[in-house]
Amino acid sequence: MSRIRSTNTQPEITVRSFLHRNGFRFRLHQKSIYGRPDIVLKKYKTVIFIDGCFWHRHKDCTYAYTPKSRIDFWNNKFESNIKRDKKVNKSLKNEGWNLIRIWECETEVNELLKSKIIYKLI
Numbered sequence: 704m705s706r707i708r709s710t711n712t713q714p715e716i717t718v719r720s721f722l723h724r725n726g727f728r729f730r731l732h733q734k735s736i737y738g739r740p741d742i743v744l745k746k747y748k749t750v751i752f753i754d755g756c757f758w759h760r761h762k763d764c765t766y767a768y769t770p771k772s773r774i775d776f777w778n779n780k781f782e783s784n785i786k787r788d789k790k791v792n793k794s795l796k797n798e799g800w801n802l803i804r805i806w807e808c809e810t811e812v813n814e815l816l817k818s819k820i821i822y823k824l825i
Contacts, residue, residue: 714810715741715753721816727824737798738791747824749801752788756807759784764808 710732719742722729729751730743740750756766760781770777788804795802803823809815 710741712753712755714755714805714807717810718742718751718753718805718816718820721813722820725821736800737794740795744824747801748799749803749824750795751803751805751820752791753805753810754788754807759788759806761806761808764806766808 719729719731722742722744727744728746730745732739732741733743736743736750738750738752741753742751743749744751754761756764757768758781761767769781792802792804801823803819805816805819809819
């Protein structure tokens with residue numbers, strides 16, 4: 704697990720590149736905002752999280768498999784991630800932020816990014 708990065712992952716770089724190509728300016732990993740979102744678009748009062756399908760349990764996704772060993776450990780880990788995500792969502796919405804969560808598998812299709820990001824911001 705030491706090789707798993709929390710920042711500058713390939714899906715995150717793909718989304719950042721997409722935003723930049725479409726003229727959006729943003730900040731990365733702002734510690735001052737609860738939940739430390741991957742991307743912050745202050746102009747639009749929007750935060751973007753790019754979630755790994757495995758870690759955040761994207762339903763019906765092939766990347767969201769459960770390992771065969773240490774099943775209890777993994778189930779507890781996944782449950783705590785989901786609880787934390789819900790807590791962060793609720794807190795940011797209460798603070799007035801618009802929230803966009805993008806799944807790792809959605810970064811592979813450009814049209815999905817367009818529908819999830821641009822159409823919500825405009």
